[in-house]
Amino acid sequence: MGGEEVIRFDQVGLAFGAHVVLGEISFALHRGETLVLLGVTGTGKTLILKLALGLLRPDRGRIQVLGTDITDLEEEELFPLREKLGIVFQEMALFDSLSVYENVAYRLIEESVHGDADVSEEEIERRVRECLRFVGLEDAIWKLPEELSGGMKRRVGLARALVTEPPLLLYDSATAGLDPVTAQTILTLIIRLRDTREVSALFVTHRLQDAFTLAANVYDESSSGLKATLSDGAGRETDTRLLLLREGIIFFDGSPEELRAARDPYLARYFA
Amino acid sequence: MASPVSLLNDLIKDKIFAVQEFALLGWQALRKLLARPRYVADTLEQMDLIGVGSLPIVVLASLFIGAVLVLQIADQFVRFGSPGLTGDVVAIGLVTEIGPVIIALLVAGRVSSGIASELGSMLVSEQIDAMRALGTDPVKKLVIPRLVATILTLPLLTIVGDFVGLVGGYLVAGFVVRLNPTQFWTRAYNAIEFGDGVQGLVKPFVFGFLVALVGCYYGLTTRGGTQGVGRATTQAVVAASVLILLVDFFVTKTLLWVNEMMGW
Numbered sequence A: 001m002g003g004e005e006v007i008r009f010d011q012v013g014l015a016f017g018a019h020v021v022l023g024e025i026s027f028a029l030h031r032g033e034t035l036v037l038l039g040v041t042g043t044g045k046t047l048i049l050k051l052a053l054g055l056l057r058p059d060r061g062r063i064q065v066l067g068t069d070i071t072d073l074e075e076e077e078l079f080p081l082r083e084k085l086g087i088v089f090q091e092m093a094l095f096d097s098l099s100v101y102e103n104v105a106y107r108l109i110e111e112s113v114h115g116d117a118d119v120s121e122e123e124i125e126r127r128v129r130e131c132l133r134f135v136g137l138e139d140a141i142w143k144l145p146e147e148l149s150g151g152m153k154r155r156v157g158l159a160r161a162l163v164t165e166p167p168l169l170l171y172d173s174a175t176a177g178l179d180p181v182t183a184q185t186i187l188t189l190i191i192r193l194r195d196t197r198e199v200s201a202l203f204v205t206h207r208l209q210d211a212f213t214l215a216a217n218v219y220d221e222s223s224s225g226l227k228a229t230l231s232d233g234a235g236r237e238t239d240t241r242l243l244l245l246r247e248g249i250i251f252f253d254g255s256p257e258e259l260r261a262a263r264d265p266y267l268a269r270y271f272a
Numbered sequence B: 001m002a003s004p005v006s007l008l009n010d011l012i013k014d015k016i017f018a019v020q021e022f023a024l025l026g027w028q029a030l031r032k033l034l035a036r037p038r039y040v041a042d043t044l045e046q047m048d049l050i051g052v053g054s055l056p057i058v059v060l061a062s063l064f065i066g067a068v069l070v071l072q073i074a075d076q077f078v079r080f081g082s083p084g085l086t087g088d089v090v091a092i093g094l095v096t097e098i099g100p101v102i103i104a105l106l107v108a109g110r111v112s113s114g115i116a117s118e119l120g121s122m123l124v125s126e127q128i129d130a131m132r133a134l135g136t137d138p139v140k141k142l143v144i145p146r147l148v149a150t151i152l153t154l155p156l157l158t159i160v161g162d163f164v165g166l167v168g169g170y171l172v173a174g175f176v177v178r179l180n181p182t183q184f185w186t187r188a189y190n191a192i193e194f195g196d197g198v199q200g201l202v203k204p205f206v207f208g209f210l211v212a213l214v215g216c217y218y219g220l221t222t223r224g225g226t227q228g229v230g231r232a233t234t235q236a237v238v239a240a241s242v243l244i245l246l247v248d249f250f251v252t253k254t255l256l257w258v259n260e261m262m263g264w
């Protein structure tokens, strides 16, 4: 840890009318680190991700992403920055008139339209297939989103975010509504990206076991699977921290061990 | 309980805000018109949807508009004893006013509503946010292709419509009211002067801009889920239609003045 900061929130506040959703949020995400953002429903987790993307503007405070202060940037100045971010939306937000292939290839096709990357069609298809194989959906490549189940859509959303291999990923409930096997596959993927490519991630979830899986496992090259940190002789720490959001503030920020050591009744109830 | 005065105040503020936003969207679209990236494929697809898609309804409607104009006008001129003037009046009326306005209204019914509902649905299902998050500017990817496609195809549709309208008039002149159809056609053709042609072609450009921009504006400002999409769609058609009629008056006034200045 202690690498450069990829996301920094400084006393960020946001309200809708009289409803103050985010009171004062400050945290930092470092390169190669995974922050798990927890909190009961409606506490503003999705809003934090949208703020980090510049889709919304905060009422107060400052937000830095990849070393750039985005608080006052114009929409147009944000586009180059957003190309380095991948996001999985909570409601998927797939383009419903485009096929799975076109959804996943969207960024690659956009880049060739922009003209700053000359990717051939075969290359695009190869990368899209690779990504879809990864989430176990290669067979659905020519389907439309309406022909997919909820969990399949979520995996397409994941593939769409990953296809350009961005250095910073934002996951909004990426494992919600998935069977245990697929959820585990996705967690393994996220841990692999974290441990082998130094991908930083902000991971929103309702599932506590996700947080603990992320915090307690490292990627093992030899078995291409997960390995619990405890069995790792070096006692290596995973670069994973937990953030708990409560009533517009960060109520807890620390490692799972610190969490277990804490004696707060709210935490005890939340993590019971 | 809010007083009527403060309600009225809010209403006026809302409307002024809406006009501001509308103008801002138009300004952004114009400013980014030639900026890269340009979505040529999207524009061509929209031209096909908007232009080719509207062709059948424009042809059918124009045919009957020309026909009914000759029916009415010939009836009057026969009474005044100068049926030959029918061709002049129908041609000028059709090319300068009736053609551009009615075709724009028809296209508004199809296109403003279509754009508003498509963009509105994308907005409420977060697809616009997804697009922005993936690094695409919705103004460039969605608004400009629709704007350019409508601005380019509406004048073409109007030319086709004007011609088909005159054909409808010619048929009625020949088979129904028993004017001299050849005379109708030559008089119609000769009546149209350069200034009329200018009016007939400038108007559809302006209307095309309005039709597409109103659709985009209502689509991109949709609030309130599926019901909101329905509301946006209706409002887009109403607003586009009213704007076409209002703007037509001012454009006509201006062009008549220009016409006089230039001696066309």
Ligand SMILES: Nc1ncnc2c1ncn2[C@@H]1O[C@H](COP(=O)(O)OP(=O)(O)OP(=O)(O)O)[C@@H](O)[C@H]1O
Pocket: A016, A021, A039, A040, A041, A042, A043, A044, A045, A046, A047, A048, A090
């Ligand atoms: N556009 C909006 N207008 C008004 N209020 C909003 C808007 N978007 C979000 N909110 C409010 O902000 C709060 C936080 O919303 P957010 O979507 O971030 O919750 P969340 O933590 O992601 O919840 P969940 O776990 O259910 O996804 C909610 O109380 C919601 O009512």
Ligand SMILES: [Mg+2]
Pocket: A045, A046, A047, A090, A172
């Ligand atoms: Mg949420």
